[in-house]
Amino acid sequence: MDNASLLNLSYQLAAFRSIDVIANNVANVSTPGYKRESVRFEEVLEHVKPAEDQKGSQTLSFVKDAGILRDLSDGRIEQTGAPFDLAINGSGYFAIQTSAGERYTRNGHFTLNADGLVVTEDGDPVLGDGGPITIAPDDGDISFGADGTISGKQGQLGKMRLVDFANPRELQKQGNSLYSTSQNAGPATTASLQQGMLESSNVQPIVEISRMIEVMRSYEATTTLEKSSSELKRTAIQKLGTVQ
Amino acid sequence: MRALSIAATGMVAQQTNVEVIANNLANMNTTGYKAQRAAFQDLLYQNVQAAGAQSSDTGTLLASGIQLGAGVRTAAVYRMTTAGALTSTSNTYDMAISGTGYFRVQLPDGTDGYTRDGNFQLSAEGQLVTQQGYTVQPGITIPTSATSVTVSTTGLVQVTLPSQTATQTVGQLELTRFPNEAGLKAQGDNLYTETSSSGGPQAGVPGSTGYGTIQQEFLEASNVDAVSEITSLIAAQRAYEMNSKVITTADTMLQETAKLGS
Numbered sequence: 001m002d003n004a005s006l007l008n009l010s011y012q013l014a015a016f017r018s019i020d021v022i023a024n025n026v027a028n029v030s031t032p033g034y035k036r037e038s039v040r041f042e043e044v045l046e047h048v049k050p051a052e053d054q055k056g057s058q059t060l061s062f063v064k065d066a067g068i069l070r071d072l073s074d075g076r077i078e079q080t081g082a083p084f085d086l087a088i089n090g091s092g093y094f095a096i097q098t099s100a101g102e103r104y105t106r107n108g109h110f111t112l113n114a115d116g117l118v119v120t121e122d123g124d125p126v127l128g129d130g131g132p133i134t135i136a137p138d139d140g141d142i143s144f145g146a147d148g149t150i151s152g153k154q155g156q157l158g159k160m161r162l163v164d165f166a167n168p169r170e171l172q173k174q175g176n177s178l179y180s181t182s183q184n185a186g187p188a189t190t191a192s193l194q195q196g197m198l199e200s201s202n203v204q205p206i207v208e209i210s211r212m213i214e215v216m217r218s219y220e221a222t223t224t225l226e227k228s229s230s231e232l233k234r235t236a237i238q239k240l241g242t243v244q
Numbered sequence: 245m246r247a248l249s250i251a252a253t254g255m256v257a258q259q260t261n262v263e264v265i266a267n268n269l270a271n272m273n274t275t276g277y278k279a280q281r282a283a284f285q286d287l288l289y290q291n292v293q294a295a296g297a298q299s300s301d302t303g304t305l306l307a308s309g310i311q312l313g314a315g316v317r318t319a320a321v322y323r324m325t326t327a328g329a330l331t332s333t334s335n336t337y338d339m340a341i342s343g344t345g346y347f348r349v350q351l352p353d354g355t356d357g358y359t360r361d362g363n364f365q366l367s368a369e370g371q372l373v374t375q376q377g378y379t380v381q382p383g384i385t386i387p388t389s390a391t392s393v394t395v396s397t398t399g400l401v402q403v404t405l406p407s408q409t410a411t412q413t414v415g416q417l418e419l420t421r422f423p424n425e426a427g428l429k430a431q432g433d434n435l436y437t438e439t440s441s442s443g444g445p446q447a448g449v450p451g452s453t454g455y456g457t458i459q460q461e462f463l464e465a466s467n468v469d470a471v472s473e474i475t476s477l478i479a480a481q482r483a484y485e486m487n488s489k490v491i492t493t494a495d496t497m498l499q500e501t502a503k504l505g506s
Contacts, residue, residue, distance in 0.1 A: 012501070016245055017312075019497065023247035023490045024286075024313035027254030029483045030261065031284040031316055040308065067293065067308035080281065081326050109283050111322065112424035114443030121283050121319040137421055137446060138454045140344075153453075170295045173311050175288035176319070182296075205486055216493050223500045230504075 003048070003060055004229040008222045010062040014041055015219040017065050022212045025203045033106030033177055034201035035070045036208075042066040070169055075202035077194060083142055084110040084118060087199040092162045092191025095127040096120055096178060102127070104163060104185070107177035109198055122176055128158040144195040164188040246314070247494040253315030254487035257284055260318045261480040268468045269477075276360035276434050277466035278323045279473075287314040325425050328467040330459055336393050337364040337372065340464040343456020345419030346436065348381040348447070349374050356381065356445070358420055360464055361434035372401075376433055384415035395460040399450035419455045420445045 018039050028034040044062040051058075077087045086108035088094070093104035103124075110126055113119045118126045118133040125132035128150070135142055139152030148160035163185035165171065171179035264282045271277040295309030330340045339362030341347070346358035357378065364380060367373045372384045386393055390403035399417035422428060427441030438445055448455045 015497070016247075019247040019490075019494055020245070020250065020312060023250035023254075023494070024315060026483075026486050026490050027250050027257070027315040028284070028286050028313070029254070029486065030257065030282075030480070031286050034286055037313075039310075065310060067295070067306065068310045068312075069308050080324070082281075082322075082324055083326075107285065109322075111426050114423055114427065114441055116423045116443070121285070121322075137344075137423055140454060169308060172291070172295070172309070173286070173289045173313070175314075176285045205482065209486060209489060212490065212493050216497055219497050220500055223504055226504055 002229075002233075005226065007060060007062060008226045008229075010044075010064065011222050012219065014039070014063045014065055015215050015222070018215045019212065021068060022208050022215070025208050026205070026212075028201055029203045029205065031107070031177065031201050032109055032198040033075070034203065035072055035075075035106070036201070036203045037068050037070050038211075040066045040069050071202060072168055073202055075200045077197045078200050079196060080198050081196050082109075083196065084112065085196055085198050086110065086144060086160070087194045087197040088162065088188075089192045089194060090188070090190040091168065092164050092188030093179065093185075095161045095163050095185065096124050097127055097132060098122075098124045098178070101180070102185075103174060103178040103180055104171065105177050105179065106199055120176075127161045129161050130158060133158055133160070144193050146192040146194070148193050160193060162188040162191045162193070164191065245494055245498060246312070248491055250313065250315040251487045251490035251494070253287065253317065254490070255484055257282070257316045257318055258480050258484040258487065260321070262477065262484070264321055265473050265477045265480060268473050269470070271466055272468045272470060274361075274434065274466050275363050276328065276464050277468065278325060278328075278360075279466070279468045280321050280323050282318050283320045283322055284316050285319040287317055289313050323426050323428075323430075324467060326467050328465040330462045331465050332461060333463050334461050336461065337366065338362060338461055338463050339364060339395060339417075340459045340462035341419065341450075341456045342459050344425075344454060345421050345448075345450065345456045346425075348418065348420045348445070349378040349435070350381055351378060351435070351437075355437070357431060357435040357437055358428065358445070359435050362458075363463055374433075378435075380417070382415065382418060384417070386414060395458055397451055397457040397459065399458050417450060417458060418447050419450050419458075420447050421455060422446070 021037055021039050025036045041063050044064045046060045048058050096103045096105055110118050116135050142152050144150055148162050150157045165183045171181045174180050261282045264280050268279045289311040292310035295306055297306050299306045341360055346360055349357050351357045363375055364372050370385045370388055372380045384401050389405055391406055392404045394402045401415045402411040402413050404411050423443035427439055428436035429439045431437055451457045
């Protein structure tokens with residue numbers, strides 16, 4: 001393939017990846033605690049030898065996806081009224097104990113299990129300062145304070161473990177709204193808890209749709225470019241190949 | 245191109261959302277109905293490039309990785325166990341639970357069902373039964389000659405018989421609670437049954453610690469909030485449309501690709 005086709009191909013692959021990431025954002029528009037992602041591209045320069053009748057070096061500029069950036073801004077806080085729906089305001093994560101080790105989440109939709117443990121929808125216990133949190137039926141209505149203090153009818157029952165990280169962008173997504181990391185979890189200093197609320201996904205529909213149209217149009221532009229470059233070759237072959 | 249399948253998971257999720265909302269709206273006037281909500285979670289991620297991986301010999305690290313998502317899934321449809329408003333009915337055998345607890349009724353197969361719908365009636369034998377004719381447990385029989393029936397907030401059922409001045413106690417209603425009432429399985433007919441997720445039933449006297457009280461001549465309305473349901477419905481519909489727009493866009497791009505060779 002010639003350079004024009006290769007350059008087009010590098011952009012087309014990047015466009016496909018952009019659309020995949022946008023599709024995942026749109027699909028998760030109702031997932032509590034979901035953080036929108038965007039693809040970052042970088043230019044890859046390649047120096048080629050100049051053609052015979054040209055001077056100086058030629059540079060080809062390919063495009064390559066450098067990484068996916070997570071937008072860590074807070075989502076809207078929506079009221080649900082469920083006593084174990086918790087939203088974190090500010091930077092911080094809930095700690096969850098899973099069979100694969102400690103995981104972190106911003107999706108604060110929790111429930112009780114048969115043993116009275118506070119668990120996620122997958123049944124993994126939510127961690128408090130002293131391990132999993134148990135609520136007895138006699139505790140009555142449970143209230144969560146802004147600092148994570150859990151109290152029932154019979155007084156304080158414990159405190160939610162809210163953690164934060166030096167580099168939250170490094171957290172790896174595990175699916176099921178969970179993150180994993182090798183970083184050490186420190187206490188969250190700026191986070192405050194709100195009960196009966198859920199943090200909705202921070203995906204902004206208008207941004208995603210307009211971004212999607214933008215990607216589609218530039219993809220169309222590259223295919224047009226590809227078509228004309230192929231047309232150019234065809235004409236060249238026809239003209240040059242004609243016996244005069 | 246995975247955008248097509250990702251958007252499809254989004255459409256399926258929003259469809260579930262609309263179905264749950266439709267069921268809530270349909271049950272707006274169902275006694276003791278608890279609104280449901282669909283809970284969503286993101287699907288697994290494919291790791292293409294890990295954040296924090298080395299990008300050179302000198303130990304510089306990649307600031308961000310590439311993780312490609314696969315869409316969304318419905319993790320659960322859960323019940324909001326908040327109380328509904330108590331509405332006065334002036335009907336002797338209507339009972340509402342104010343606070344925690346369920347009435348226990350015996351299902352035709354001999355097992356126990358639980359309900360917050362206290363719209364009771366008397367059977368031909370004078371037993372307190374639900375609208376379906378299932379006996380309320382523990383069984384309470386009201387004498388046919390009784391002139392008035394009073395149910396106290398603590399569940400004591402007393403009747404006044406003709407030519408007697410003192411009231412007579414004919415039974416004591418019980419309430420049942422669960423460690424996790426959201427885990428109960430809805431059976432239809434306003435009945436729930438125990439599951440391994442709800443935990444075992446714990447019976448108690450109304451008004452004792454951790455149990456609600458009984459309000460005679462009241463019924464608990466459903467806790468569906470029409471305004472919030474309608475706004476959720478609009479949001480779900482828009483999200484559905486957006487996902488279908490993603491499919492159209494991905495399709496257009498694929499068509500462009502197919503046309504390249506022509």
